[in-house]
Amino acid sequence: MQDVLPVGLAHWLIQASYFLAAILFIWGLKKMSHPRTARGGVLWAGIGMVVATVITFAEPGMHNYLLMTTAIFVGGVLAWWTGKRVAMTDIPQMIALYNGMGGGSAAAIAAVELLRVYTGAGLSYEAFAARELAVLGALIGTIAFSGSLIAFAKLQGWMRKVYRFPAQQALNGMLFVALLVLGFLLARTEFPAGALYAFFALALLIGVLMTIPIGGADMPVVISLYNALTGLAVGFEGFVLQNPAMMIAGIVVGSAGSLLTQLMAKAMNRSLSNVLFAGFGTGDDGGSALEVSGSMKAIDPTDAAMTLTYAEKVIIVPGYGMAVAQAQHKIWELTQVLIEKGVKVSFAIHPVAGRMPGHMNVLLAEAGVPYDLIYDLEDINSQFANTDVALVIGANDVVNPAARKDTSSPIYGMPILNADKARNVFVVKRGQGTGFSGIENLLFFEDNTRMCYGDAQDVAQKLIAGAKSA
Amino acid sequence: MEGFIALYIFMLAAFTGYEVISKVPVILHTPLMSGSNFVHGIVLVGAMVALGHADTTPERIIGFIAVLLGAGNAVGGYVVTERMLEMFKSSKEDR
Numbered sequence: 001m002q003d004v005l006p007v008g009l010a011h012w013l014i015q016a017s018y019f020l021a022a023i024l025f026i027w028g029l030k031k032m033s034h035p036r037t038a039r040g041g042v043l044w045a046g047i048g049m050v051v052a053t054v055i056t057f058a059e060p061g062m063h064n065y066l067l068m069t070t071a072i073f074v075g076g077v078l079a080w081w082t083g084k085r086v087a088m089t090d091i092p093q094m095i096a097l098y099n100g101m102g103g104g105s106a107a108a109i110a111a112v113e114l115l116r117v118y119t120g121a122g123l124s125y126e127a128f129a130a131r132e133l134a135v136l137g138a139l140i141g142t143i144a145f146s147g148s149l150i151a152f153a154k155l156q157g158w159m160r161k162v163y164r165f166p167a168q169q170a171l172n173g174m175l176f177v178a179l180l181v182l183g184f185l186l187a188r189t190e191f192p193a194g195a196l197y198a199f200f201a202l203a204l205l206i207g208v209l210m211t212i213p214i215g216g217a218d219m220p221v222v223i224s225l226y227n228a229l230t231g232l233a234v235g236f237e238g239f240v241l242q243n244p245a246m247m248i249a250g251i252v253v254g255s256a257g258s259l260l261t262q263l264m265a266k267a268m269n270r271s272l273s274n275v276l277f278a279g280f281g282t283g284d285d286g287g288s289a290l291e292v293s294g295s296m297k298a299i300d301p302t303d304a305a306m307t308l309t310y311a312e313k314v315i316i317v318p319g320y321g322m323a324v325a326q327a328q329h330k331i332w333e334l335t336q337v338l339i340e341k342g343v344k345v346s347f348a349i350h351p352v353a354g355r356m357p358g359h360m361n362v363l364l365a366e367a368g369v370p371y372d373l374i375y376d377l378e379d380i381n382s383q384f385a386n387t388d389v390a391l392v393i394g395a396n397d398v399v400n401p402a403a404r405k406d407t408s409s410p411i412y413g414m415p416i417l418n419a420d421k422a423r424n425v426f427v428v429k430r431g432q433g434t435g436f437s438g439i440e441n442l443l444f445f446e447d448n449t450r451m452c453y454g455d456a457q458d459v460a461q462k463l464i465a466g467a468k469s470a
Numbered sequence: 471m472e473g474f475i476a477l478y479i480f481m482l483a484a485f486t487g488y489e490v491i492s493k494v495p496v497i498l499h500t501p502l503m504s505g506s507n508f509v510h511g512i513v514l515v516g517a518m519v520a521l522g523h524a525d526t527t528p529e530r531i532i533g534f535i536a537v538l539l540g541a542g543n544a545v546g547g548y549v550v551t552e553r554m555l556e557m558f559k560s561s562k563e564d565r
Contacts, residue, residue, distance in 0.1 A: 018515075025509050026486055032505045032555070033494040039555040042505055046548050049511060053544070056515040062522025064530060071521070071534050072514070075541030083549030094550055095504050098511075102543035105513045108536035112520040112529050119526065124519075128473045227507050234513045235483070239476050241516050247476065248483045249512040255487035256506050260499065267496065351496050358499030365557035372560050376496050 010058045017055040018245035024048030025249050029256065035371050052245050075101075088366045089323050092355045093155035096223045099230055100148030103141045106233035107200070110138030113240055114186060114196055125242045131187040137236030139183055139203050144229040146207030151223050154216055155355070163212040169277060172209050179203060210276065218275045220356030221265050225272070228257025267351030269403075269414030296432065299450035301459050304426050305466025311388035313344045315380065317419050318360060319353055321394020321430065322456050328367035330460035331393060335369070337467045346373055348380045348390075348417050350398035381418050390422035392443075394429070394456050400441045411439060425449040428459045501558075504551040511544025 005013065024044050031041030053072075057065070079098065086094045113123050113134050123130055153159040182199040185191050214222055231253030238246025265272050308314060316335065322328060335345045347364060354360035361374060384390060392399055399419040402409040419425055420443050427444060429451060443449055452459050494502055517540040521533030 021512070025512070026490065029487075029490045029502075029505060029509065032502055032551075033490065033498060035495075035498060035558045036560070038498060038501060038558060039552070042508070042548065042551045042555055045505065045509055046552075049508075049514075049544055049548070052512060052515050053518070056518045059519055059522060062519070064521050064524060064533070067530060067534050068518055068521050068537055071537035072518075072541045075538040076545040079542040079544075079546030080549055083546045083553070086550065088554070091500065091504070091550055091554065094546065095500075095507050098543050098546035098550070099507045101539040101546070102507070102510050102513050105517050105536045105540035105543060108532050108539065109513070109516050109520045111532045112524060112536065115526070115529050115532070121525075124523065224503055227503055227510075230513075231506065231510045234510045234516070235480065237513070237516055241519055243516050243519070244479065246512050246516050247479050249509050251480050251483035252487035252490070253506045253510045255484040256491040257487075257503070259488055259491045260494075260503055260506070263496075264499065349497070351499075354500070356500050356503070357496050358501065358503075361497040362500055362554045362557065365554075365559065368559075370560050371497060371558055374497065 103144030141233030319395025508547030
């Protein structure tokens with residue numbers, strides 16, 4: 001097919017557009033790190049993406065335009081449709097899914113390049129380390145692809161079981177060594193087609209095997225890790241294709257994603273190696289050794305509403321249980337009633353209050369809660385001591401004082417919200433069971449704690465009614 | 471492009487990514503992960519080039535998959551990020 005533009009002009013325009021796209025991506029990410037400018041950030045990055053994609057059609061010497069446009073149209077429309085429809089509570093698995101697609105795309109690019117090596121056409125760009133980077137990108141991208149799909153299945157609830165079997169790490173280690181040997185073969189010499197297929201099959205398998213033993217609670221860290229890995233894979237394939245936009249965007253995401261993974265792991269009191277190589281929330285951690293004293297004391301929602309209304313300062317501690325019950329809109333309504341009555345209300349968000357750090361902020365924002373009422377753990381923890389009521393809704397482990405007191409507890413050392421320091425603590429909870437991690441919550445047995453049993457939405461409704469009539 | 475220039479690009483991009491994220495508040499962790507997920511959707515342009523130069527049927531099939539997945543990454547990443555960030559409002563703004 002005829003080139004769209006003269007070759008020299010096309011090359012110049014493509015390079016200039018990729019340069020512009022790289023600037024817009026970095027600038028967009030920078031703007032996304034503050035709530036007020038965040039939306040503008042994603043818009044600018046989006047413009048960069050459109051510019052880079054459109055100009056790529058002018059790349060000289062290309063054919064298969066019909067296939068290309070069809071693939072973009074089908075992939076784009078499907079992603080648009082699913083992205084617009086997904087509920088805010090399900091955002092984490094959608095990020096995993098789209099991320100897996102990116103990893104798969106990088107791996108497929110590598111597969112095309114390696115097929116060219118196999119047929120004797122050679123890489124698009126033969127240079128020092130180009131083959132090694134192609135193979136490395138293929139490996140990382142494929143693992144990110146299959147791993148992300150498993151993460152998606154787990155968060156979507158399609159795969160509830162945690163698969164662990166003896167010598168799992170040893171098996172993974174052996175497969176990984178085999179994979180490296182195959183990869184070395186692909187990067188060095190002429191290779192049989194079988195080696196190419198075996199390489200990708202094995203990489204897919206490793207991604208699956210790495211992810212299936214990891215419990216749902218740790219999944220955010222894993223998704224973040226795969227996000228960083230996809231970035232790296234994209235950066236490496238960008239080198240193979242001599243595409244600076246891919247190199248810069250990929251490596252920026254690779255390093256930003258690595259840092260974000262560490263921040264998340266730290267917020268959850270887990271180390272990355274713990275997440276990847278040890279079980280959690282699987283029951284093999286053992287329970288708390290500390291004797292629980294006292295008993296749980298129930299309170300009627302109407303009485304709780306009365307105390308809330310006459311309080312000066314209330315801190316609401318939402319957990320994922322609130323989002324499951326879809327109670328965030330009711331809670332915002334309750335907050336508005338209380339504010340009208342002159343109560344100072346703020347929200348305290350633990351980094352792992354949602355299904356990943358920051359997820360709860362998104363859910364509250366969806367309900368209409370302005371972000372300046374919402375505080376991070378470090379900013380609000382000192383204020384519980386002069387707070388009249390801490391209202392805990394659907395949160396459990398993140399307010400468990402065992403993390404401060406009980407050295408034998410699996411969550412010991414995890415930063416928690418000090419809700420127990422408030423004068424009164426109301427806990428809205430479905431029933432008397434333990435939390436996500438199966439650990440007994442000492443907060444529920446404190447003298448200043450009252451339990452408000454019931455569905456979060458029903459209780460919130462009763463609290464609103466009570467507060468209005470008070 | 472010389473190997474060392476690529477190395478410089480890798481090094482500077484790595485520092486840039488680290489710096490851009492290091493001051494981010496926890497409130498934005500999820501949107502930012504989603505946003506960076508969108509940014510590596512740039513893999514789409516590489517997939518287009520790979521498919522554009524594909525000559526054999528296996529290359530075309532795999533190239534097609536690459537473009538399909540890349541487009542999904544870019545578009546899906548953008549849509550969910552934008553949806554999340556659109557909802558962040560301050561009580562001081564008009565709503």
